[in-house]
């Protein structure tokens with residue numbers, strides 16, 4: 515087993531002091547922590563700057579934010595934000611001269627390459643938004659789909675800054691005739707000997723997304739890290755993670771969706787037991803969703819009395835209208851209070867519900883409603899690859915109050 519330098523001191527302390535703490539009644543907690551330390555994977559090198567204590571390392575390319583780490587502020591710090599890479603990230607040298615990175619814009623009247631330096635002259639906009647993997651919540655599907663079994667932490671609410679994509683289109687003479695999709699391509703190196711179409715990260719979203727899309731160079735106030743797609747990322751607010759192309763190399767306004775495998779027959783919602791094809795629905799706009807981040811069962815028993823139940827809620831491609839909390843597993847619901855600043859329709863809101871809880875066991879659930887009146891459903895839509903899970907029942911938590 516290997517440990518990262520950052521995680522060494524604390525874990526060694528826990529291992530070393532397990533038996534000592536057992537004597538003072540902390541044995542259960544300590545054994546849990548030791549078991550976790552024994553199985554925890556180290557942070558991969560390209561994300562060594564992340565906060566290991568806030569993350570679950572599923573693999574070198576899939577890291578999940580711990581549910582308990584979301585806290586009660588609005589923005590997810592970059593150090594805690596999840597990671598999902600389908601291919602190895604490009605070499606870090608692509609960040610050596612960020613302004614020199616170029617993106618090729620196609621499907622406009624005057625197609626050409628633009629450098630980041632040039633993009634910076636065309637406008638600036640900032641958007642706060644939920645970045646969420648389409649597979650977030652996959653871990654709740656009973657048929658155990660292949661892919662990372664994320665629970666809630668393949669998501670975060672982050673701030674991007676860059677140039678509105680529509681400004682770029684305007685600067686290049688407007689859209690070419692027949693443009694119906696925005697097709698973005700990632701700048702990863704395709705491994706030798708494989709068909710590029712089967713692995714390249716290239717996604718098409720409806721042209722309507724042009725209204726809010728950005729070519730972004732900043733994340734949470736800093737130049738975008740390699741891990742999160744620097745020097746330049748295509749940001750499509752309201753759309754699931756995969757549509758937000760890191761290290762974007764080409765943006766093409768196309769009459770048709772790309773035939774790349776990641777669009778044509780992956781990231782599609784197909785019935786359990788079937789293989790996805792282009793006939794199935796693609797993961798695009800996010801649906802209305804919420805979950806509770808505290809109290810959580812892993813924090814142990816909750817002290818009887820006043821309890822602040824809190825979590826996050828968002829509308830996805832729509833704005834959020836509100837969120838309710840249930841203390842009885844969904845039999846009755848009461849409105850929760852949205853807290854913190856409203857950072858716009860694509861951001862999440864933190865919510866709180868203050869309750870007086872007597873000793874007992876409670877199933878705490880939350881249920882959001884979007885601006886169109888769509889209510890977060892009780893049940894997930896079953897599908898082969900475990901996408902788009904917004905079931906409030908799956909996200910409910912059971913806590914013991916003593």
Ligand SMILES: Nc1nc2c(c(=O)[nH]1)N[C@H]1C(S)=C(S)[C@@H](COP(=O)(O)O)O[C@H]1N2
Nearest residue numbers: 596597598599600647700715742755756760
């Ligand atoms: N170029 C490129 N862009 C990409 C990916 C990728 O592998 N390569 N992964 C996508 C997927 S599936 C998700 S969920 C998000 C994850 O973003 P993050 O790692 O910055 O959290 O990036 C998306 N954009």
Ligand SMILES: [Mo]
Nearest residue numbers: 647648755756
């Ligand atoms: Mo994803």
